[in-house]
Amino acid sequence: MTADSYSPAPTPTPWEAPTPGAPVEATVAVPGSKSITNRELVLAALADGPSLLTGALHSDDSARMVTALRALGVVVETVPGDNPFGPDLEVTPPATFAGGTTIDCGQAGTVMRFVTPIAGLAVGDVHVTAHSTALHRPMGAMIQALREVGADIDDAGTWALPFDIRGHGHLRGGEVTIDASQSSQFVSGLLLAAARFDVGLRLIHEGERLPSLPHIEMTIEALARRGVHVEHPAPNEWLVPAGPIRGKDVAIEPDLSNAAPFLAAAVLTGGSVTIPGWPAHSTQPGALLADILPVMGARAHRRGGALTVSAGEGIVGVDLDLSAASELTPTLFALAAFADSPTTFHGIGHIRGHETDRISALVGNLRELGGEAEELDDGIRVIPRPLHGGLWRAHHDHRLATAGAVIGLRVAGVEVDDIGTTAKTMPEFPQLWADMLA
Numbered sequence: 023m024t025a026d027s028y029s030p031a032p033t034p035t036p037w038e039a040p041t042p043g044a045p046v047e048a049t050v051a052v053p054g055s056k057s058i059t060n061r062e063l064v065l066a067a068l069a070d071g072p073s074l075l076t077g078a079l080h081s082d083d084s085a086r087m088v089t090a091l092r093a094l095g096v097v098v099e100t101v102p103g104d105n106p107f108g109p110d111l112e113v114t115p116p117a118t119f120a121g122g123t124t125i126d127c128g129q130a131g132t133v134m135r136f137v138t139p140i141a142g143l144a145v146g147d148v149h150v151t152a153h154s155t156a157l158h159r160p161m162g163a164m165i166q167a168l169r170e171v172g173a174d175i176d177d178a179g180t181w182a183l184p185f186d187i188r189g190h191g192h193l194r195g196g197e198v199t200i201d202a203s204q205s206s207q208f209v210s211g212l213l214l215a216a217a218r219f220d221v222g223l224r225l226i227h228e229g230e231r232l233p234s235l236p237h238i239e240m241t242i243e244a245l246a247r248r249g250v251h252v253e254h255p256a257p258n259e260w261l262v263p264a265g266p267i268r269g270k271d272v273a274i275e276p277d278l279s280n281a282a283p284f285l286a287a288a289v290l291t292g293g294s295v296t297i298p299g300w301p302a303h304s305t306q307p308g309a310l311l312a313d314i315l316p317v318m319g320a321r322a323h324r325r326g327g328a329l330t331v332s333a334g335e336g337i338v339g340v341d342l343d344l345s346a347a348s349e350l351t352p353t354l355f356a357l358a359a360f361a362d363s364p365t366t367f368h369g370i371g372h373i374r375g376h377e378t379d380r381i382s383a384l385v386g387n388l389r390e391l392g393g394e395a396e397e398l399d400d401g402i403r404v405i406p407r408p409l410h411g412g413l414w415r416a417h418h419d420h421r422l423a424t425a426g427a428v429i430g431l432r433v434a435g436v437e438v439d440d441i442g443t444t445a446k447t448m449p450e451f452p453q454l455w456a457d458m459l460a
Contacts (some may be wrong), residue, residue, distance in 0.1 A: 025242035037441035039430020040459050042087040045293030048458040050284045053107040054274035055392030056447045060087045060132040061244045062272050064214050065455040066113035067096040071269030073113045078274050080108035082446045083130040085117035090137045121146015121189045129156040135207035139215035142173040144189035151184035155418050160375050170198045195219025201229035204375050210241040217250045227258040233372045240305035275301050278308025280448045282353040283424040285331040290321045290431045292333045300329035307347035337361040352425035353383050358404040368401030378417035387414050411435020420446040
């Protein structure tokens with residue numbers, strides 16, 4: 023499992039989104055969660071013994087994480103298992119994290135924010151960089167926090183990638199106050215490594231918002247499974263004691279956010295789609311689909327460990343706060359384009375700092391197809407209009423690409439300029455989409 027450095031590539035051939043002539047009726051198994059896979063890889067690297075991750079995701083983002091951890095001396099081996107999407111992963115942590123290396127984060131925000139604290143525990147210099155299209159992604163809060171816990175970081179005054187960490191084999195820890203308004207990954211990245219700090223960590227968030235709270239709960243739950251109890255004495259405050267992180271075998275849940283386009287296909291085509299392996303309890307933001315889609319007019323029910331979503335009488339325009347599940351915005355935006363009235367999503371201003379400015383890109387793409395949408399300070403408004411075919415730009419963003427596929431279910435002639443960008447979290451997307459429609 024490798025991730026080669028990015029290099030110029032030929033312009034991809036646009037992918038024509040299929041427009042089915044009948045309701046979709048399908049069962050679609052989706053690969054493992056990217057968010058859980060990358061958290062468990064990091065915890066396994068920090069643990070006191072080996073871990074086995076079953077059902078792990080194999081994608082560009084997870085490959086970047088594996089490559090980054092290997093660069094720091096972690097042993098990650100593939101072993102046969104029952105996962106239809108790839109082998110299981112056996113992770114053996116090193117006695118000491120190795121410096122004298124470079125970490126290329128590609129476009130993976132989890133690698134930028136989760137591996138950087140581990141680099142502070144290394145012995146020797148670690149150069150951290152990313153793909154040119156990702157160097158804009160916020161890192162200032164992480165740089166500041168790591169300096170406060172004792173890291174020696176040279177960012178040439180940019181507060182951004184690339185930068186060098188001069189590792190001394192440990193981080194002091196202590197009390198840190200940060201503004202994580204731009205990404206909950208700043209909180210998660212620090213919490214994941216905090217038990218390995220000399221005195222643990224008291225982390226306080228001060229800022230106008232804290233987006234995607236389920237991802238922080240996911241981090242806390244993952245730590246608890248490995249014997250690290252995170253105290254939450256007050257809103258936006260976390261305490262992590264210094265101590266061991268247990269090696270443990272962990273089964274990775276399916277990626278519920280990556281299930282969103284497939285469930286949307288049921289709603290848009292008047293059909294029904296079932297996702298097997300849907301957990302009864304999950305901290306993934308995608309779990310909220312079971313509640314959000316019915317608000318927008320669909321029907322959803324769980325049975326036998328699966329979630330089935332079926333079309334209702336129509337798609338309903340809504341006013342929704344998506345701050346807890348902002349990664350669902352592109353798919354829900356695509357649904358809203360066909361609703362019976364305007365839709366407003368708010369609490370999502372931070373998605374301007376993802377792989378692309380998702381708000382601007384969604385609005386621009388819909389307007390190119392004859393639609394109407396407006397950018398808001400902290401959200402987006404969709405006004406349903408008749409649409410026509412045309413080019414849908416992915417902007418190097420996997421969720422933008424899948425949103426184009428969803429639009430194409432109802433609009434013939436929609437072409438996604440780079441469907442291959444879905445490999446970031448779901449390389450199998452084009453084939454799974456074709457199989458569903460077949």
